[in-house]
Amino acid sequence: MIKVTHIIGGLDTGGAEMMLYHLLRFMNRAEFASEVISLTDIGPVGKKIQALDIPVRALGMHRGVPDPRYIFYLSRHLRRNRPDVVQSWMYHADLLGGIAAKMAGNIPIAWDIQHGTFDSQKING
Secondary structure, three states: OEEEEEEEOOOOOOHHHHHHHHHHHHOOOOOEEEEEEEOOOOHHHHHHHHHOOOOEEEOOOOOOOOOOHHHHHHHHHHHHHOOOEEEEEOHHHHHHHHHHHHHOOOOOEEEEOOOOOOOHHHHHO
């Protein structure tokens, strides 16, 4: 079984948060054991993930500029739980999760950055 730790900035309702929820909802649980770490709070999407019987942990970081102290909290958690891979979601979680995964023993990390705009003027030029 592959252990995956998903790190995300927060779990309020948004595009990346819902993508994480749907990924976890349809993930093969015989092949993957997941946990979710929110840098801020659990939020409504976190509660939906918990309803799937997937552990969700909230670190309580204040929104805005990432607090470097949380790198150490994440690193300690990753060292204890030894996931096979870390998947981080969005910029703050990519930054803090990437450093923490490195500090915890070079755990492989996959970044997820979601951003999109649709401007037909730029496409049609």
